[in-house]
Amino acid sequence: MLAVFLKLLLCHILGDFVLQPKSWVAKRKDRIVYLFLHVVTHMVLLMVFFSSDFARWWPNILLITFGHLAIDSLKIWWERMWPYKPVLLFIVDQILHIALLVVVIIHMYGVPDQWTELFFTSKSLLYLIAFLLVTAVSPIFLRVFFSKWNQESDFYTKRKDTLMDAGMLIGIMERLIIVLFIQVNFLSGIGFLLAAKSVFRFGDLTNAKDTKFTEYILVGTLASFVIAIAIGYGLRFSLQFV
Incomplete structure (x- = not known):
């Protein structure tokens, strides 16, 4: 389970920070095509990383893809509402993305007893x-x-x-x-x-x-x-x- 979460997290890091040009970040606020390119990049990464078990993972790949689209769309709206809080918006955005990955893991494997013992x-x-x-x-x-x-x-x-x-x-x-x-x-x-x-x-x-x-x-x-x-x-x- 931990290995799967790390693969999901690696896909997120690659898609959000490595394979997303600055021009996409700047232009996606006004041109939705760049937002779609960013989301498609994430989807392709997930398909590559989980290609060996694609039949089992494709619903989760779609969930993460559309969830990522929703979160980034929400962030763009927030940036227009609160343009002077970029750090806070960045942190909230990343927390939501990671929370989405955690939800997928829980959906696939359930909540391990160790999590309750660790966090509480x-x-x-x-x-x-x-x-x-x-x-x-x-x-x-x-x-x-x-x-x-x-x-x-x-x-x-x-x-x-x-x-x-x-x-x-x-x-x-x-x-x-x-x-x-x-x-x-x-x-x-x-x-x-x-x-x-x-x-x-x-x-x-x-x-x-x-x-x-x-x-x-x-x-x-x-x-x-x-x-x-x-x-x-x-x-x-x-x-x-x-």
Whole structure:
């Protein structure tokens, strides 16, 4: 079963990333023929990979093909509705494609008992909770925490000069790295991460000679680190009891 899923995943990677020219991606929003070419490429790959058992697999090949067409059509519509969220749309698109492959596997082989044991253990749930705390909860907490300062006009002007959501993404990635460092007991890596961020960020702030904005960034960095360290050690402590 795992080998079959890996074959499906390989077909998806080849069709979506290797055999799809950039011109198709750009033109398929306006000319549907390029979307069909992309979907047909996926279908041909599936037919080649499962040619030895085609009589059994052709319904699933059709399901994946039309499912891929539906998901990509939905993504094109989403891109027109939310053109400024390409990363989020890309992630959702890929999750839907992989979920489709999982559905096909479940349809063919059923749900293995090992999946339930793997995904619903206390350890797995703890990792999932920690991940959500880092990626979903902490950004909201920090946004609320800084709301009293975000209203100041000079801060708002400076934030407009930065990349959209770059600060949030940097914060999420640094917190994930800190939690990982704590789990593998590489605590010196946290100091290295803080030093590296100080070099790249605080040098520009010092040159700008804006004390209030420098304090704003410093508080944000330290708050992010404190949250990540708390989550990391909370996870590490909790894992001792499972």
